[in-house]
Amino acid sequence: MGTIGDVGEFGLIARLTRRLPQGPDVRLGPGDDAAVISAPDGRVVATTDLLVEGRHFRRDWSGPYDIGRKAAAQNLADVVAMGARPTALLVGFAAPPDTEAGWAERLYDGLADECRVAGASVAGGDVVGAPGITLAITALGDLGGAAPLTRSGARPGDVVAVRGRLGHAAAGLALLTGGRDGPAELIAAHRRPEPPYAAGEEARSHGATALLDVSDGLVQDLGHLAGASGVRIEIDSSAVPVPAILGPDGLLHALTGGEDHAFAGTFPPDAVLPSSWTVIGTAREGAGVRVDGREPPTGAWDHFPT
Amino acid sequence: MGTIGDVGEFGLIARLTRRLPQGPDVRLGPGDDAAVISAPDGRVVATTDLLVEGRHFRRDWSGPYDIGRKAAAQNLADVVAMGARPTALLVGFAAPPDTEAGWAERLYDGLADECRVAGASVAGGDVVGAPGITLAITALGDLGGAAPLTRSGARPGDVVAVRGRLGHAAAGLALLTGGRDGPAELIAAHRRPEPPYAAGEEARSHGATALLDVSDGLVQDLGHLAGASGVRIEIDSSAVPVPAILGPDGLLHALTGGEDHAFAGTFPPDAVLPSSWTVIGTAREGAGVRVDGREPPTGAWDHFPT
Numbered sequence: 001m002g003t004i005g006d007v008g009e010f011g012l013i014a015r016l017t018r019r020l021p022q023g024p025d026v027r028l029g030p031g032d033d034a035a036v037i038s039a040p041d042g043r044v045v046a047t048t049d050l051l052v053e054g055r056h057f058r059r060d061w062s063g064p065y066d067i068g069r070k071a072a073a074q075n076l077a078d079v080v081a082m083g084a085r086p087t088a089l090l091v092g093f094a095a096p097p098d099t100e101a102g103w104a105e106r107l108y109d110g111l112a113d114e115c116r117v118a119g120a121s122v123a124g125g126d127v128v129g130a131p132g133i134t135l136a137i138t139a140l141g142d143l144g145g146a147a148p149l150t151r152s153g154a155r156p157g158d159v160v161a162v163r164g165r166l167g168h169a170a171a172g173l174a175l176l177t178g179g180r181d182g183p184a185e186l187i188a189a190h191r192r193p194e195p196p197y198a199a200g201e202e203a204r205s206h207g208a209t210a211l212l213d214v215s216d217g218l219v220q221d222l223g224h225l226a227g228a229s230g231v232r233i234e235i236d237s238s239a240v241p242v243p244a245i246l247g248p249d250g251l252l253h254a255l256t257g258g259e260d261h262a263f264a265g266t267f268p269p270d271a272v273l274p275s276s277w278t279v280i281g282t283a284r285e286g287a288g289v290r291v292d293g294r295e296p297p298t299g300a301w302d303h304f305p306t
Numbered sequence: 307m308g309t310i311g312d313v314g315e316f317g318l319i320a321r322l323t324r325r326l327p328q329g330p331d332v333r334l335g336p337g338d339d340a341a342v343i344s345a346p347d348g349r350v351v352a353t354t355d356l357l358v359e360g361r362h363f364r365r366d367w368s369g370p371y372d373i374g375r376k377a378a379a380q381n382l383a384d385v386v387a388m389g390a391r392p393t394a395l396l397v398g399f400a401a402p403p404d405t406e407a408g409w410a411e412r413l414y415d416g417l418a419d420e421c422r423v424a425g426a427s428v429a430g431g432d433v434v435g436a437p438g439i440t441l442a443i444t445a446l447g448d449l450g451g452a453a454p455l456t457r458s459g460a461r462p463g464d465v466v467a468v469r470g471r472l473g474h475a476a477a478g479l480a481l482l483t484g485g486r487d488g489p490a491e492l493i494a495a496h497r498r499p500e501p502p503y504a505a506g507e508e509a510r511s512h513g514a515t516a517l518l519d520v521s522d523g524l525v526q527d528l529g530h531l532a533g534a535s536g537v538r539i540e541i542d543s544s545a546v547p548v549p550a551i552l553g554p555d556g557l558l559h560a561l562t563g564g565e566d567h568a569f570a571g572t573f574p575p576d577a578v579l580p581s582s583w584t585v586i587g588t589a590r591e592g593a594g595v596r597v598d599g600r601e602p603p604t605g606a607w608d609h610f611p612t
Contacts, residue, residue, distance in 0.1 A: 032456050033387035033518050034353035039345035047340035048444055050398035052436040081339035092356035092442045130358040136398050136442030138354055150338050212339055
């Protein structure tokens, strides 16, 4: 099949676009100056992330399909964390000309499949040459007439609950870093997060006062929520789900590991949550995050390591 | 002030966000999982571009402010080329930790100022560490109830017209490549395009059947329009605006040079266009682009040079 340098920019775009089925929210898909996507609410939720090879993914640790799934998932989760329904992704793809065109195709297959899981489509994008591989993903979504679930709505007395896996991706990354290839479930969790996309709608229908997706680590992300809401978040570590597979560092992974894209929210004290949600703490007057009354462990992701 | 590694991810985000005034279309700006932007039309126009240092800009040829202006301009122009009003940008910024924080601040000043010219705001984004500087810009816009101006609506008999500078950025780039620093007007055109943002509304109100922005070069971009519309575009080279400052290669620059972000459109034969538009040709039955009846010159931008 050859490299993307062989097939050229427009050849590559044609190959990739062919793999991107367009859902009903896409009024005008790839091929024009811009895409047109439905926004029936009259507002659009929009978020963007850059993923850089060597920082956010490694081609020797993850295949292109999983890199695509994960890149889409982390942005779709941001849209869901606003209480919105994802509608579309735009994908910027930078790669060296000697990258195999088949590698790029499998990447886009992963992007398209994760979109399908969340009910969205890849509606447009850009491909450029670059020394390394970089993905720029923008996700759009629709609020369906509801107020966005921000980080700033938590009130003292609210309960704090989570939905989705915690610490699995971090434990998997620790295994790969240590040169190990199992347990397979943890490696898979690092390679391909499975955000519970239903969490946004569930949180909204149960009166959530604030919601976010756990991308940098539970303690760090709840710290952002605490700061934006002007509350202190108190976590009871014994309530945090730590399955045995996470190993001896399980609680640390669950508290500080990012990239599982679980959802954490606050709810009124009398909220009756579905069993898929686990109450792990309470919002109080004050500031910051406490775990069992103490300063929490650190170990969160640093985007600019020196 | 120090490097972005010194100030850290969240310190950098705080510094940059402070420089981004939020216009009325931004319902929720930077700081949450996603931004919320007005989309009164019920549809949103969305486009994304990646700009890679060394490929799309050089820090020794352009300062951060101009890089920001240009990065914003090329995406805002794509929104206008759909006949839409730009509302917001999302900006992904990847940079090495040793990048000066002040450099990043001036970049964002440029992004914000270009947005202001077009009536939009920088509503959100992402900052990450990377070996080189990469910008990922997503622009959003609103159609105001009108049909999008696509590339596929040109019909045989339509006139082809352009609005904005052609060849200036390419001539400026040729000067810089040759180690020259003047004429200043051409260097400035390379550093900071000035898309005539009013062109989208003007084209719409004069019945344009197709519109695009000239990013890769007039001949190449009209080739895309011809292909999408199923027509042949015939250009009369004597009608193409080639000011003397473009020098002996002026016509070649005007036909093949990109990055000025002029607009090219097709209009019904009886359209009476404002003087800011120049009629340069006609759409006919057939395929491809002809200049004075011949195969056009090549020389367009290749995204994957080998």
